[in-house]
Amino acid sequence: MTRPKIYLFGDSITEDSFSPGGWGASLAHHFARTADVVLRGYSGYNTRWALKVLERVFPASQVGDGGTVTAPIAVTVFFGANDACLPDRCSAFQHVPLHEYKRNLHSIVSFFKKRWPTTLVLLITPPPIDEELRCRHPYVENPQGLSERTNEAAGEYARACIAVAGECGIPVVDLWNKMQHRKKDYLSDGLHLTESGNDVVFEEVIKKLRDEGLSQESIPVDLPLIADIDPNDPLKAFLE
């Protein structure tokens, strides 16, 4: 039996998604008996760097449990928060210009579509930025004392991400908009997610997966559930 896989590909908001209350862990819990949620999060990465490592993160000869090549059922692509670092502030080395971000996202989607034509590719926009909170938590030295990201710039990248999804005909979670009016609830340091922020991502992702026909109900359970085991003859459930 090959258990279906869902890959989470992205930056620190993906890498941290198995921290307590994290959206990745919630997905793994949700699909505990139906699908494996596989973490491929890379803190600090932008789409330019993601493109450089794509072949190494997702090798061509990906082979499943049964010895056959298996495509994951879904992959989330969640980049943009680092691309959107401003080019004249303290995290400039992570900045990727908007037009390149768009082109890179297209390349990432094409890579997956070519490798795994049946796999659902789900884009997630960068979250909004709370600049006031953000100034207090720079990743690098910040002599200017200015936020290395702005909410406005993140919004431009979010809109570009949505445009790419439209051009590719794939679904997208518009996190920037979804979180815009409760930034202090959803963002712990002005960028990364609180538990409530993680809940939003989890709920939005399962909603999009469900819209595309992927849900707890549609994916077969791997082995008998305890509720389906006859207390008077438990072993009957395990006949092959």
Next chain:
Amino acid sequence: MTRPKIYLFGDSITEDSFSPGGWGASLAHHFARTADVVLRGYSGYNTRWALKVLERVFPASQVGDGGTVTAPIAVTVFFGANDACLPDRCSAFQHVPLHEYKRNLHSIVSFFKKRWPTTLVLLITPPPIDEELRCRHPYVENPQGLSERTNEAAGEYARACIAVAGECGIPVVDLWNKMQHRKKDYLSDGLHLTESGNDVVFEEVIKKLRDEGLSQESIPVDLPLIADIDPNDPLKAFLE
């Protein structure tokens, strides 16, 4: 690149290990850049049922990303809480006699040792039982009003599990003892784990893995960490 895998094989305490603050999610978070933590938890299962499904859960032709057969670096085996259900109480259909539990655990360990000679097999004993809490949370109808499990019986199964580990020369986490004196803190319903209980399992598991040479430091990081990327020439880090 094939990312090393750690399998978690067990009953509901494993299946639930990706709930908020769960020990499985904490392991996945801890090894976010080094190893995949793969959930194979089956609520309600005892060792007798586990043996029936072993071949299906871990197919012979397990093949890695590179197309070669790859063994996981570790597998946790965490059964006994259901085997220890009393034979004359409301969850009797899950009960497995002590001598059979011991034999079954031996068979499970042998299966892994034969399939993957280099893989670390780590046993975890059943946790203690808080009978008072447990009576209030029966899984099935409970006309007797008595706990379907007792702390004393769970302790016998824990000692059997420790004996099997000794006989096989493999490590074991003695959860029953570790949690004995703070049962109300560690058990939410007299059997399953609270967040503090999950922390204990996580800490004990990483300690045992570390003792056997498996740690964040010993497993190679898959791709450059942000701290290792030169801000003046980021792409240098991605030359293959």
